[in-house]
Amino acid sequence: MTMMKEAPTVTAVSDAIVCRDVHKWYGDFEALKGVDLTVKTGEAIVIIGPSGSGKSTFIRCMNRLEEHQEGRIIIDGIELTHDLRNITEIRREVGMVFQQFNLFPHLTVLENITLAPINVRKWTRDRAEELAMKWLTRVGIPEQADKYPGQLSGGQQQRVAIARCLTMQPKILLFDEPTSALDPEMIKEVLDVMRDLAHEGYTIVAVTHEMGFAREVADRIIFMDGGQIVEVNTPEEFYNNPKHERTKLFLSQILNH
Amino acid sequence: MATISSNKPVQKRWTLSKRFNWNYFLLDNVTGSRALLIWVSFLALLTIGVTIGQLIAAPVRTSIILAVWAILVLGVVVGELFTAHNVVTRWLKENMLNNVSNTLVTLLLAVLIGLVGSGLWNWGIANATFSPELTHPDVRTRDGASWGVLWGARKLLLTGLLGPEHTWRVLLTTGMVLLLWASSFISSRPSLKETLAPLARVTNILWIISPFAAYIFLAGLEYDPEGPFIRMGALLGGTAVLIALMGIFWLFRVIKLTPVSIAMWVLIWPIAYIIWRLIAQTGIFTPINVDDWGGLLLTVIFAIFVNILSLPIGILLALGRRAEVTGIPSWIIWPIAVVSFAYFFLNSTPELWETSRNNIERVFSLWPFLILIVAYYFHKSFQGNFVKAFSILFIEIIRGVPLITLLFMAIVMAPFFLPEGSTGIKSFWAVIVGYTIFSSAYMAELVRGGLQAIPNGQYEASDALGLNTLQKYRFIVLPQALRILIPPLAGSVIATFKSSSLVALVGMIDLVGITRGIIANENWLGLRTELYVFMFLLYFFVSSIVSAYSRRLEERAGLGVR
Amino acid sequence: MAQTTTDPPPPQSSRGISSLLSYIFDIRFLGVIGQIAIIALLVFGAVTLSGNFRQNIDKLGEAQFRCIDGRVSYRCAFDFMDNEAGFDISDTPLNYENTDSFWWAAFNGLVNTFRVGLLSLVAMTILGTVMGIARMSDNWLVSRLALAYIEIIRNTPILIQLLLIYFSVILALPDITEAIQPFGLPIFLSNRGLSMPWPQLMSSAPIWFAFVVLAVIQFQVTNIYLSRQEERTGKPSNRFMWGLVGFIIISGLGWFVAGSIADNEGVLIAKSSRIGEVDDFERVMLQRAQINHISELENLSEEELAAVTIQICALRQSASEPNLTNKLRQQGIPFDVSRVGSPENAQGRLVDGRCEMFVGPKTILASQQATLEDPSSFLIFPLDETPVVFSYPRFEGFNVLGGWNMTGEFFALFLGLTIFYAGGLAEVVRAGILSVSKGQTEAARALGLSEGQRLNLIVLPQALRVIIPPLISTYLSLMKDTSLGVAVAFPEIYIISQTLMNQSGRALQIMILLMLVYLSISLFFSVILNWYNDQITLVER
Secondary structure: OEOOOOOOOOOOOOEEEEEEEEEEEEOOEEEEEEEEEEEEOOOEEEEEOOOOOOHHHHHHHOOOOOOOOEEEEEEOOEEOOOEHHHHHHHHHHEEEEOOOOOOOOOOOHHHHHHHHHHHOOOOOHHHHHHHHHHHHHHOOOHHHOOOOHHHOOHHHHHHHHHHHHHHOOOOEEEEEOOOOOOOHHHHHHHHHHHHHHHHOOOEEEEEOOOHHHHHHHOOEEEEEEOOEEEEEEOHHHHHHOOOOHHHHHHHHHHHOO | OHHHHHHOOOOOHHHHOOOOOHHHHHHHHHHOOHHHHHHHHHHHHHHHHHHHHHHHHOHHHHHHHHHHHHHHHHHHHHHHHOOOOOHHHHHHHHHOOOOHHHHHHHHHHHHHHHHHHHHHHHHHHHOOEOOHHHOOOOOOOOOOOEOHHHHHOHHHHHHEOOOHHHHHHHHHHHHHHHHHHHHHHHHOOOOOOOOOHHHHHHHHHHHHHHHHHHHHHHHOOOOOOOOOOOOHHHHHHHHHHHHHHHHHHHHOOOOOOOHHHHHHHHHHHHHHHHHHHHHHHHOOOOOOOHHHEOHHHHHHHHHHHHHHHHHHHHHHHHHHHHOOOOOOOHHHHHHHHHHHHHHHHHHOHHHHHHHOOOHHHHHHOOOHHHHHHHHHHHHHHHOOOHHHHHHHHHHHHHHOOOHHHHHHHHHHHHHHHOOOOOOOOOHHHHHHHHHHHHHHHHHHHHHHHHHHOOOHHHHHHHHHOOOOHHHHHHHHHHHHHHHHOHHHHHHHHHHHHHHHHHHHHHOOOEHHHHHHHHHHOHHHOOOHHHHHHHHHHHHHHHHHHHHHHHHHHHHHHHHHOO | OOEOOOOOOOOOOOOHHHHHHHHHOEHHHHHHHHHHHHHHHHHHHHHHHHHHHHHHHHHHOHHHHEOOOOOEOHHHOOHHHHOEOOOOOOOOOOOOOOOOEHHHHHHHHHHHHHHHHHHHHHHHHHHHHHHHHHHOOOOHHHHHHHHHHHHHHHOOOHHHHHHHHHHHHHOOOOOHHHOEOHHHOOOEEEOOEEEEOEEEEOOOHHHHHHHHHHHHHHHHHHHHHHHHHHHHHOOOOOHHHHHHHHHHHHHHHHHHHHHHHOOOEEEEEEHHHOOOOOOHHHHHHHHHHOOOOHHHHHHOOHHHHHHHOEEEEEEOOOOHHHHHHHHHHHHOOOEEEEEEOOHHHHHHHHHHOOOOEEEEEHHHHHHHHHOOOOHHHEEEEEOOOOOEEEEOOEEEOOEEEOOEEEEHHHHHHHHHHHHHHHHHHHHHHHHHHHHOOHHHHHHHHHOOOOHHHHHHHHHHHHHHHHHHHHHHHHHHHHHHHHHHHHHHOOOOHHHHHHHHHHHHOOHHHHHHHHHHHHHHHHHHHHHHHHHHHHHHHHHHO
16 A cells, blocks of 8 residues: 655755664563655655654654664664664754753853854854854744743744754754643744754755644645554545544544543 | 441540530540550650659759649649640640650650750859860869860861971961852842852852862972972873863764863863972972871761762763663673683683692682673673673672771772872872772762663654764763752762761771870870760761751752752 | 666675774774773783782781681781780770680671661761751751851761760860769760660560560551541541550550569578568668668768668679669668679679679579588579669769769760761752752642641652652761771771771781771662662652
8 A cells, every 4th residue: 555656766965864664662561663764855754743753763764763673764874773873864864853942041042043053063252152043033032032041931942942853953963842831822933943944945854743743744644553654645645535544533533522 | 337437547526525524535545455555564664764763863954844844734633634735735735745644754854855955054064174275084073074185186087197387278268268158159049140240250160270279278289499390201191181172072063172171181281280290399288198187077078078979970880880872792701701611611610629628629620611601690680781790799899898998998909909109198188089989889880870860752853853972961861860869969978978987996986086195185084975975966067067068959959840 | 676777886895904994993893992991901000000909918917818827828817817816905895805806806897786776777867857947947047057056067087076976075075073964864974975874674574575566566456456447437546545555554564564473583692691672772771871861871981882782793784783683762761883704703602602693594503502611591582573674874983883884985976976977968858858948848739738747648658759769878878987086986897997907917817808898888878779769760750
């Protein structure tokens, strides 16, 4: 049964992310049971699924926050192996935004953003700060640069986290439920930023429950359940004409409440 | 309904009813339950007994206490009966004379405080003498303290056996530290922070230099006028070490290489070395035998030395204990274990077994099995993670042994580990080593607590940004952990300061140790209690001040974190 | 199941230098190499040091490892421990002479460590709990005093507290002849320590214990029976009281039965003394002193009193002695006890007249009587016994005999450890009780539980969960700090080891033994702590 029909011949390099038969165990529990996925450069992917379906684990395998035990993951043409150089290289090119923001509370907003560019990319402080301010302006909070994260609202913190991630000039962005810890009125300001980024052509893989966002922004929607990809589809098809029973059940549960 | 109300907590029914009722009063205070009755009777008997005893022993004092107590009780009773409390009686009713048993306890404690307090007052102040002239056994007072010993023996108490010609060097060191501290204190005032920023920077640099300066002041420098002014080996060796360090740091991307920083790394040792030799050449700071340090000086040096040394070792041990590096795989462990087992089992065991004199020795001759057991547990419990296994073993063994045993061992065993022909080790250094080992094991556990308090997200965010392990700990983890650790670290500083008194038990002449010498002097014969009380108060005040200061520091450091 | 059309790119080239590099930069490889480097470094350090060590040991000479038979071997490192110790121990729980072995001396020290440690442990738990609760008292004076206690104790070194307690308090107490007796009880407090009456078991004690066990079983049975009956009839009965009554009856019965059927104790005495039973003592005493009533003994001068005093021989630490002397004390008869090490010694004293009688178990007495030159001139009369006798402290010159004595050193160390660690425990207890949230109290009240039930069923179980882990750590620290006995010269294991080291000149071996002792103690407490933590996590899951 084939689900994807587009793009038969894609060279390896223009695939931003290639996952083949990825397995991951926590002790005896198999969290990922052979996941296959190819994300093209510039594509925006949204992964949805019930909790415990392995979607977070999957996205965290992509920059080695979790180690996959079987299968292959190739990011931007670099294979994710135990090779330290590859891991460093991939993490440099892949930015990640977390559910809990994970800003460094002892550093100011500006220090949070410039820490990695200065120490990992080896930029000068001026250059890093210049770019940091540019991104802070883009996400709409340049005036907060000298505050500490604890002094910001949740939505502002998440926008700082996005700016921190983007100042590293990554090629791929991973969003791990970026709006789940936010109050409803702050979700929109974060989603707006994400939407802009998608339109600018960043390769995006996002785990989210925001159906509106998924429908509007995603090139493809991936539905995961029980550690497997159940369905891959375009947003229209996914919402209007889901193929799989489990997808239908899931959609009916989250849409009718 | 009835059962519920009977189970309700006992309330002060007679106060709620606004009118005094003997039945309720007795029920609440005396006869409410069998246990209460027994307790109140016991308390009453005890209080009456003690009070009568004290009335006979010290009639005036006890009568006054009794009278004051009676007036207060009367005031509360009147206020209660006529529901006309004033501020004083209300406070008393709520805090001291709440009920019969509390009223009795108050009297009992007041009488006892009177007893102890008057005893201390008479001994320590009323009957005490304060002149250093009056400490000789022939002239001293019999029923009070002879505080004169503190002034008379001040030199011994402060610096021990240090020659008087060196006193100025101790004063110089103290002055330096106080000056630096004052400078830090002033330049960190919020109102002056901006204007005094250069001062703060200079102070910080001086703080880094200060330990070396303090060492030069207090221990002095050797200088052999016959020898060469500069030893090329020392000069180049030190430089090479620093260049190697620079290389490692650069490799792990902790520092960046610019012409200025390279020059700094390369030149700092030669400059320091030449300054050192120049100072030594002047001959101002002649060497002092470290074992001559004594009294308060030694106590303070111990506390500072050990705290400064044990923090980095403690951090390393804590990191080691939490390290999740890939373990040495079983296909390396087992062959080594089995081969060495076989070797020793074939070569050592038969001979040992043959010559064994009893069954215990026979068991010991089977020691090669220990290799297999260790290998098994190393693989099973630690997954071959040697760093973790070593850290845990080190920490737990050290924490399982009393401090004085370690200190004693350091003094007794240190000579065994020195190369042949060396002149022996100074007790001071042996004790410092033993003490630091002990302290760093405890420090490691503190730091581990701090590291555990840091959310996993911080590690993940650092990883996701591509920081390497060294950068992750240097920029993200340790700054936060150390901030969390300020109160426990202050506690540990106090604990080290307090337990440094134990070095007296292994023969060091610190504050406590010097007492033995002082009371052996015929002028101050047997004046232990005065000295011990003085030290008791000294330790108490210093510890209290440090913990108060740490609370302030914590508030200030907490600003950035919420 | 999800098939894709894109082919996976080929695995990266695995040839030549790049393949080698990718092995080197493998984080698993780096981890292992790093560890091996650390091991190598440690081994290098150990080898360097142990090289020195070996040289120094060799230099120290073969004496360190000389066997009894004169050979030299590392296996004989501990042979010296069988040698005669040659030093006295001021306070020994077990029989110890300076001719005993090093092993025995060390064991005495170890027992002393546990004696003082365990006693302080119990006392510290009680005092700490009281102080922790006092800290939260609604009496302002009580809570302030408790706070002052905690702050002062925690901010000063235990060593100075200990020195103050020993040198400035205990040694400042009156002489033994003017010992303080608090509240007129038979407890004596002096600069020699604390003495108090102590129960000693007679040979009939096991029989009585059997009865006590029976009484405990009865208590349980009664309890179960009555509670079943309660359930059946629905009427409450006073089960605790009935159980207690049964307990008292059975154990009391046992006391008399055991006392009367036992016929083990006796007195070996010359027939010429005309004492044939306990009741004869008063008559003989009246004759000797030529008085009409025993109370007139007070009128005698010291010399006269000494002349009529009954001289008793008894074995050291024997329960027979208080059994007889308690009876004499009741009758007001003056007596003097010499304690001897062996029955033969007592026999000798009996023959040369230094003792008038020898009190002890009948079997020993009979064998001694049989070996006398003239057995028929002596008789053994039986002595009643109760299963437990209280031995009272008595002063003979500057010694305290009988009862239970804490030497001043023991007492100081006990007080020092108790007071210091109670200060820490008070905070633990307070934190534990405060950790039970107010909501729990309110919920308990809402359920209609009484105050007692609330404390027992809701507050305590939750508070204990917070209290017990730090409590166990405190116990461990306390046990380790018994080594502070060296400050007051109490002969526990640390100070004994020091002496052993000076006596034998073997530092290394003694250090190893000492470390093993302390590590075993701490291992024991760690095991308990881990077990408890496991229990908690099981419950919480």
